[in-house]
Amino acid sequence: MNDRTDPILHQVTPVPGGLYADSSYETVLSKVRNTLGSVSAALPDADGERKAALEDFRRRLARTQTGIRPGDDDGLQAARDLCTTVRRYMGVAG
Secondary structure, eight states: OOOOOSOSGGGOOOOTTOTTTTSHHHHHHHHHHHHHHHHHHHGGGOOHHHHHHHHHHHHHHHHHHHHOOTTOHHHHHHHHHHHHHHHHHHTOOO
């Protein structure tokens, strides 16, 4: 049995030379996935208002993950901003 509780998404890496390799889309998508993983990992230990806030962030990040598109500069910036907001709330750098 695997007793690891850390998010697995930080271990996912883009395929080198893939369709969006080295693009801002791939970078932002990775940041969204990492942030979503951090939120999911923090949820079991949260309660009250913090749990509600983290659940809201998780929903927003999940929608963002499926909604961002390459070439949508405004959407990519909004995703970056959301990740920054969530990480600040959680007290995580980056």
